[in-house]
Amino acid sequence: LWLLAAIYLGGVGGGVFIASVLVGWHIGLLVGVGITAILKGGAHLLFLTQPWKFWRIFWRPQTSWISRGIYFVFLFIIFGLAYYFIGGVTLKVISVFFALCLVIYTGFVLLASKPISFWNNPLLPILFVSVSLASGISLTETIHIFSPQDISNPELLKVAGPWGISITALLILVYLVGNFYSSIAAKESVFYLVKGQLAPLFYAGVVFLGIILPLVILISAYFEIVPSSALAVAGISELVGAFILRYS
Secondary structure, three states, X not given: OHHHHHHHHHHHHHHHHHHHHHHOEHHHHHHHHHHXXXXXXXXXXXXXXXXXXXXXXXXXXXXXXXXXXXXXXXXXXHHHHHHXXXXXXXXXXXXXXXXXXXXXXXXXXXXXXXXXXXXXXXXXXXXXXXXXXXXXXXXXXXXXXXXXXXXOOHHHHHHHHHXXXXXXXXXXXXXXXXXXXXXXXXXXXXHHHHOOOOHHHHHHHHHHHHHHHHHHHHHHHHOOOOOOOHHHHHHHHHHHHHHHHHHO
């Protein structure tokens, strides 16, 4: 679970950073870097049986996605902080690039596990990017409701939320259908997820909490059917669903 938490928090941290750049939320840049550096980094260290040897991860960037990932994490933290304190177009582009590297590399870590057919799908890194961006937008919305901050483009935040969840839902569907027709082992994994032991968690956590409930609330809030405070419920629900998606 510590490893799962680290993967999840890296996606949320990078997603918040990118969302903050898009909507012009300056303090959100620091939130994204903080989640990555403190929470993701701490979860990784707690996962290790010998955390004082973590520096060995740096040795194999030419062959290991885990090793490349640790470089992405550090470079994102460095350039993310630089952009927060200094600003500028160049640092913005570089920091967003490494934020994208941060949210996509775990997909490549799993993709490299060839014997696990369900993970051996080129769509997996793209799905990781999509769910990370959706999570980042959701957390940004939630914080904005509880503690209104100076966001330059709050209207973009309202529009980006439903689109982020909808695209993620479509990618999940395509991913499952693709695996169903991929191989016998991948097909068994799909059945395990949608009909087997994990099915109740998948439908309740991923489909309902992660997709249907937040999507209904976001669309209703956009058309002013429900109060804007309901966006916090949508944000928390989507974040829970994103965690359960990775667990599943």
